[in-house]
Amino acid sequence: MSTVMKTTRDVKGIGLSIPRPDGPDKVTGQVQYVADLNPRGLLHAKLLRSPHAHAKIVRIDVSRARALPGVRAVLTAADIPVLKKKAPTRAHAVLAIDRVVFAGQPVAAVAADEPAIAEEALDLIDVQYEVLPVAADPLESMKPGAPPVAELGTEADTSEAQAHGSVAGVTTEVKSSKAVNISQQARLQRGDVAKAFAESDVVIENTYRVPMVHQGYLEPHAVLAQWDTAGNLTLWASTQGSFNTRSEVADVLELPENRIKVIPMECGGGFGGKIRALCEPITAVLARATNRPVRYVMTRREELEAGMPAPQVIIKLKTGVKRDGTLMALEAEAILESGAFSGAVLAVAGVFLASLYLWPHFDVKGFEVLTHKPSIAAYRAPVAPQTIFAIDSQMEQIARKLGVDPVEFRLRHLQREGDKMANNQPWLSNGGVEVLTRLAEHPFWKKRAEWKASAKDGKLRGTGLSLGGWLGGLQPTGATVRLNPDGTLQVLTGQVDIAGTNIALAQIAATAYGVDIDKVKITTGDTDVAPLTGLSAGSKTTYTVGVAVMQAAQNARNQTLEIAAKELEASVHDLEIDGDRVVVRGVPDKGVTLASIGKKGNLYMSKVEPVLGASHPAFSVQAPAFCGQLARIEVDPDTGEVTLHNFVVVQDVGKAINPAQIEGQMQGGAVQSLGMALTEALMYDDKARLTNPSLLDYRKLTAADLPNIETIIVEKPAPHGPFGARGVGEPPIVPAPAAIANAIEDATGVRLTHLPLSPERIALAIASAS
Amino acid sequence: MAKQVLNFTVNDEPAEVLVQPWDTLLDALRERMGLTGPKEGCGTGDCGACTVHVDEKPVASCLLLAMQARGHSVRTIEGLGKPGALHPLQDAFVRHGVPQCGFCIPGVIMAAAALLAENPHPTEEEIRYGIAGNLCRCTGYTKMLAAITEAAGAPVGRRS
Amino acid sequence: MRRFELVLPGSLDECVKALAQAPADSKLLAGGTDLLPQLKNGLLKPACVIDLSGIPRLRSIEAGNGQGLRVGSAVTARTLELDRAVRANYLSLAESGALVGSVQVRNLATLGGNICNAAPSADMAPPLLALDAEAVITGPKGERRVPIAAFFTGVRRTVLAPDELLVELAIPNPGSHSGGSYLRHTPRRELDIAVVGVASQLTLANGRCAKARIALAAVAPVPVRATAAEQALEGQAVTPDLIKRAADLAVEAARPISDQRGSADFRRHLVRVLTRRTLTTALARAGA
């Protein structure tokens, strides 16, 4: 599909670092997010949330809240007949019915004239709870006899895994064990593991733990809901997928989808956390109850306490190798803590653990475990950073133990195109080898001995690298490309632009049609007007929507050329687009302008059809994308403080459609990865209550904690990507935890297996080692 | 608990607005004056998205009450530059392709503008600390540093 | 935030009167960087808030010749960070001010708010303890002075009566042969709360330590002095070995808890490390 377009000159399109057209609006504060909307008659919503992680609701009395002047509606589950006790997803659990299953779960909702009045109304709602035993730790929760989380008979939710379209061929069993809180199980096996361990010379066993982390988007969830007199609902949403939001809200509220219009506003970050509906249904219900526009904006505290974070992942990993470095056996148990509702992408963990390097014998068990915590969602390459942290840390330790070069060791065993993944699917074309090789050529890697030796003033220095990736997502999509009466192009998709993808899509359209980028305008339409499309997630927007746009633009180009051929009495094959004209190749005077073709498609009584290119492809071939990262650090052994001196990101992007946008993705993803490595964790007490519900204590890295992030783009074309492009969003969040852990070991000799690699863990480990 | 009259200067113009005693400066700007450039990312001082200048100093506008700005001069991102007449920092942010989701950007630019006003030629370290109160989840800060560094070198008062 | 009445006094007298008339749960508001998050999270729901920002007296700094320093309670952390007089003789206080929050927070956060909020982790408290500051308090019955070491009575509790307010802090000049230092540990470099903070102040005479002060934050319900360590230093020539011993002794003054910011073990470990480092710096500054 990577067609090379024939034009007489290079158009201004693919491969250029064109700034996003919304830049000026963003730097002047003109871009509108949901919370910036302030329609007449606006009411403000607030939710009363449970202080307990597990409790029976004995009684709710809202009479005093309803009586407060300025309060327009107070709702409990009893007021919303469509709610069901066996809520399969968080979105369905609009308000708790008779039991709360995590601290922060909404119990009642208020709409009032002012936020302050709504908050006072919450104070006046009287809820009597009967506190129940809590399942706070996944290892305890998976044992038989643990306090149950889900209502009996609730089905596991595997839609997240499907949404990311990431892993085929893994059979996931839903609930078969006696342990009530194990909601999914999966197993991948090959060969004879016991025998292979018996024949191994070096066996290493570790338990890796990565806590729940939050996506950390800077704009909290927000939605504005309004109904018209005919019973149609409009939602202005901060979402990564307006059609998905529409489907979920329709399902929860039992409405036909065409009665709901979702208008995707500028999305202030999502990273997987704004895929699923969260506060949209309750806001819609409040708007209907009050007949007024209702806005709900989550507070940051609510985001942290009751958002949809990434699961805690615990991986018990045992590997065996021969003294000569031959890989023998891998045995793993991956436990994904999903919180109160099922939804983890269990298969990713299994496949990455056993597929990245070629283990002849393996046995990987995966468990999704429910606990009384907020349920989870995707976070940029869901479960890949956690899994790669385990497997890459392990590879590094094996190489050190064997005394072999860690890069050569990885390269020797890295699976190549055609090799069988753990799920028996073949690895597709990818740049894993190229990325790792490029990283190892970096002077920082070559000079790692010098760096280590340069430590002074009691500090320690080290270098570490790691390789990770993402298999790539797929989802059907659609796009149209129209030729306007003035010869400009109009591209329409329903795809929410969360990562600068619209400029890349415009570049694709420009190149595929054969005009300069400044002739192309791209619009993200709402769900009433745009072609159906998938989520902006899974690193698939450019890969899939890019193909739709490319095909639609080619389609529009062909229509244009056919119209011109008639006009010029020439064969289509002799025509080309040059600037703003279609000309006969070699006869530049013989031509017709795009504007005249566009105009004829819109003239009274004209017989020329308007140019409307359309494409609505579905896909079957993924494009795996690899990223390698290298860290040069200094450790203060007394305080455990890590100073990042340099950080390098190498990534295979297939084809860099807009290099500057890609660099931005690589840098942002790397810093999220570093946050997971160094400082971030949602921390819970033994009653499953969050102990760090603010951005002061949930520590995302600041500019002062970081060096410049160096980016190196590798281009190994994806056979089916638009112009060879691969997805770029997910891979950069994957490698840093292992790279930093490897660098810490290089500097201090201490191996850490629990994230975050906090000063406390580092300092106490060093103190106890010496 | 009647509304109170807030007299202050906003983006160089005298302003008089009715505010609630419990309105923060951020609330007053956004909800009562339609200046939605400053954003609320946390409401508790931890993210910097709401950064505005009060008497030329950067502050978290979610942490002071609107009435505490009485008699003072406030500048928001709307008062720094406009599309077509961008401040050198805004111009550099566009050209370096800094904004991704954009939510942090007004706050970051206001923090950077205050830094450059006080310290026209900051070191990389000084820039990093100057915007350390502004969390950005999208960019990794690298392009921000480049844009601010370049704007610092740009002649003062340049408009593009 | 819930609703409340807001009073805007223009002078100290007006403020004292307003405070006397206001309901008992009223709150004084300085920079709001502690109070507003508490109001927003519903930890406090006062009916009335009294704003201190309109009282010029509370924002003044005076460094009289040899008289010591008088810092108004509403002086901001940013001012302390940058003020020449403070940096000259009371460097640990400037250093602690420079560490608070971020620049957007420091431009609001006040010294008085930091002290009156009385968080165990308050960064500006240990330097005040190490500098033997006195709190100047006023109320309907007039002014009184309380040594800063006696000011804190528990987590978020002070000697202030509900109708009193903190006017200023009076800090004696430690003299030219004295040096101080404040260090804290946080996982992030900015925008973080101390896991442990240590302020040290050493005054030298004839090559020996005439006076030693070591104060610790975030290791007990209130900021505490490490008196055993101080005594070990006083009267002695300060050597690296002695500093090490003092750092070990300082750990005994700590009664840390384990919480989301750090374990008790790590906190004890940090007290030792930071005491050693601040004493080393203080010694160098005292000699310089």
Ligand SMILES: Cc1cc2nc3c(=O)[nH]c(=O)nc-3n(C[C@H](O)[C@H](O)[C@H](O)COP(=O)(O)OP(=O)(O)OC[C@H]3O[C@@H](n4cnc5c(N)ncnc54)[C@H](O)[C@@H]3O)c2cc1C
């Ligand atoms: C993002 C962020 C980061 C922070 N980082 C730090 C940090 O690094 N280190 C640190 O120590 N703190 C930190 N803090 C806490 C806070 O900024 C400081 O404690 C600050 O000094 C409080 O001062 P304020 O003027 O804002 O107090 P306010 O919030 O106005 O008041 C705090 C309390 O003191 C009372 N009060 C204030 N003034 C007086 C007075 N004159 N008399 C009597 N009572 C009074 C108030 O009633 C209130 O109870 C941080 C806060 C935030 C939001």
Ligand code: FES
């Ligand atoms: S909104 Fe004010 S600092 Fe986050």
Ligand code: FES
């Ligand atoms: S651009 Fe999204 S938070 Fe900074």
